[in-house]
Amino acid sequence: MNNLATSYDVIIAGAGPAGSSAAIHLANNNFRVLLVEQKKFPRPKLCGEFISPECLEHFERLGVEYEMLSSSPALLTETVFYSRTGHGLTIPSKWFGGGAVGLSRAVMDNNLLQRAANAGVTILEDASVTDLIEDKDRVRGVCLKKGGTEQECNALITIDATGRTRALTRKLKRLRQNAAPRSKAKLIAFKAHLEKTRVADGACEIYFYPGGYGGLSTIEGGMSNLCFIASPNDVRRCQSNPEQRLFQVVECFVGKLRSTTSESGQGITRYWRLRSIHRSIYRKRHAHGIGKRRAGISVTGSPPKKRKQYLLLSHACRRLQHRVSQKI
Secondary structure: OOOOOOEEEEEEEOOOHHHHHHHHHHHHOOOOEEEEOOOOOOOOOOOOOEEOHHHHHHHHHHOOHHHHHOOOOEEEOEEEEEOOOOOEEEEEHHHHOOOEEEOOHHHHHHHHHHHHHHOOOEEEOOOEEEEEEEEOOEEEEEEEEEOOEEEEEEEEEEEEOOHHHOOOHHHOHHHHHOOOOOOOOOOEEEEEEEOOOOOOOOEEEEEEEOOEEEEEEEOHHHOEEEEEEEOHHHHHHOOOOHHHHHHHHHHHHHHHHHOOOOOOOOOOOOOHHHHHOOOOOOOOOOOOOOOOOOOEEOOOOOOHHHHHHHHHHHHHHHHHHHHHHHHO
């Protein structure tokens, strides 16, 4: 930090998408910006790594669209939501303005950080904000620490872009004096990058199960990102082993699907879609009822009452599509 200035127009803590984007916009408008990040980029980040269509417009405004598309992201044309019973609802990405992409946070965040540096932002990685400089209920800057070196930096504006942890906000004196005990997490999230999974081409798949939900989609390099959440009690019962909890969910899913039949004797269309979680879950396809994939919703093998509910849900989604298209 020897070459670090002691005064900036804006200091931002946190170089995730929010912090880096704010830094780029400010630097493009001739503000002197210091961006402080606790980690060294590129770094992995717990995230679903699904980038929705409107983000591509955001990348274009930031001047980083070419770098994102040059990182070979996966093109995601639809998202398929699976209920606990295995019924599926498909939402095309084009309803929201175009195609979505799958790109790891390690790559995406690093692209944004490099763009910020090229825009003239001062980047300080592997550093932490130890305290805020306050004067008469106003924040005047931050106290920084990197390695064994400490330094104070002043700024007209200080931005907390550390996400849900609110690392800077919690350092405010008036909040520390009246701080309530932090509540325990209600859900715990897990993430893994997998190879040789069998996600449907161009699909992001979302699974709902008792106690949480999870998603699987393709990212760059032919890998798939599996991200799911579970309750702390379920995680403890599995000795904090995410693989064990995942397979418990899958077994529960498959068990429910096998017990589900239609009055007409047709097969169920949901077995084969679960293979994207693990190839050996269910290898055999039923001889009947393998419905065609289409935009909207598959109701093959659903009881009449359920079929009506899903058609109503599909209609609601189409109304949402119309509203979104009007805004766009």
